[in-house]
Amino acid sequence: MSFTHKILIILTPGFPADEADITCLPAQQRFIQILQQNFPGRNMIIVTVQYPAVSKEYHWNNVKVISLGIQKGFYKRFAWMKIWNTLKQLRRENEIAGLLCFWCTEHSLPAFWFARTYHLPHYCWILGQDAKKNNHVVKLIRPRASELIALSDSLADEFYKNYRITPRYVIPMGVDGNLSHENHTDRFLDLIGAGSLIPLKQYELFLETVKYLTRSYPELKAVICGSGPEKCLLQSKIKELQIERNLKLAGELPHDELIAIMHHAKIFLHPSSYEGFSSACLEALSAGAHVISFHKPMHEEIPHWHQVHTIREMYIKAAELLQEDALSAEPVIPFSMQNAVNDIMVLFGYHSFTNSI
Numbered sequence: 001m002s003f004t005h006k007i008l009i010i011l012t013p014g015f016p017a018d019e020a021d022i023t024c025l026p027a028q029q030r031f032i033q034i035l036q037q038n039f040p041g042r043n044m045i046i047v048t049v050q051y052p053a054v055s056k057e058y059h060w061n062n063v064k065v066i067s068l069g070i071q072k073g074f075y076k077r078f079a080w081m082k083i084w085n086t087l088k089q090l091r092r093e094n095e096i097a098g099l100l101c102f103w104c105t106e107h108s109l110p111a112f113w114f115a116r117t118y119h120l121p122h123y124c125w126i127l128g129q130d131a132k133k134n135n136h137v138v139k140l141i142r143p144r145a146s147e148l149i150a151l152s153d154s155l156a157d158e159f160y161k162n163y164r165i166t167p168r169y170v171i172p173m174g175v176d177g178n179l180s181h182e183n184h185t186d187r188f189l190d191l192i193g194a195g196s197l198i199p200l201k202q203y204e205l206f207l208e209t210v211k212y213l214t215r216s217y218p219e220l221k222a223v224i225c226g227s228g229p230e231k232c233l234l235q236s237k238i239k240e241l242q243i244e245r246n247l248k249l250a251g252e253l254p255h256d257e258l259i260a261i262m263h264h265a266k267i268f269l270h271p272s273s274y275e276g277f278s279s280a281c282l283e284a285l286s287a288g289a290h291v292i293s294f295h296k297p298m299h300e301e302i303p304h305w306h307q308v309h310t311i312r313e314m315y316i317k318a319a320e321l322l323q324e325d326a327l328s329a330e331p332v333i334p335f336s337m338q339n340a341v342n343d344i345m346v347l348f349g350y351h352s353f354t355n356s357i
Helices: 026-038 076-093 108-117 136-141 153-163 203-213 231-241 255-262 279-286 311-323 337-347
Strands: 006-014 043-051 056-060 063-067 095-102 122-126 148-150 189-194 222-225 247-251 265-270 290-293 305-307
Touching: 006 076, 026 043, 026 337, 043 076, 076 095, 076 108, 095 108, 108 122, 108 136, 122 153, 122 337, 136 153, 148 153, 189 203, 189 255, 189 279, 203 222, 203 231, 203 311, 222 255, 231 247, 255 265, 255 279, 265 279, 265 311, 279 290, 290 311
Parallel strands: 006 043, 006 095, 043 063, 095 122, 122 148, 189 222, 189 265, 222 247, 265 290, 290 305
Antiparallel strands: 056 063
């Protein structure tokens, strides 16, 4: 059988259920869209393992998506067989250019076995908590350095610390340089945070920072955008600290609306206890806000990104920035998503949109 086009398979734990599902992995959504734009005519198929929680095929922005609907409680062997059989069917119907896994989690195991069996180019993009200790999948896969991409230097370092393997490639997801907004001088928000309201994000420290700053800035305005299981706990804490007039929980917002709000903020406060390379931090930088976090994602310095080590240092740094009469609101884009797309595609032999595979 002859094939006119090769396909790139992207395997991911989740993917939007439809084009209206804009809050599901917005960075990954935009990555796929830019891949389409920069490499027209390159066929790809998304295989999503857990979300949506149904087994079906559908199209998302003209990209074929195969949803396996594998949920917690499935026998691992059954889940792995379903992934393997799906990949095998795709190989019968297409010539495969390669396989890219988002995250090194359980779905990656059959993908690695499959790619090695059929000698296909394959890479796993380590994107966050999959670099942490006790990821048993790593020991089962036994990946080579040449098969691994890390989202940041800090994730590459974390992966080496835990598994004694240094990913050969470090490719930050970056931000979409084409999504430009007017750079507002009206920075009426002092602090903004964005992300899931879960223990890992430590938003109680955000609340404590607001309380500390209101001593000097009683009219301080702050907002946290996001939803999650800690919402009620945080609402109670806001009342306890008596900062209801200073801090609002805005809930989960459409991505474009969140970016628009960032353009009115002075500081993006990110108290997370662990982070791969927060796309929200990069988006805040591109919107002209300063970022304060406990983590430094890259070895190189990033302008307007301030690393602190303790909650007291977070208080002090935020106060210092708010005291500046002419705090720079110059947009900073240290990494672009366009470059990330190109770097990933080069690994599979896609050197430019004018070349064939």
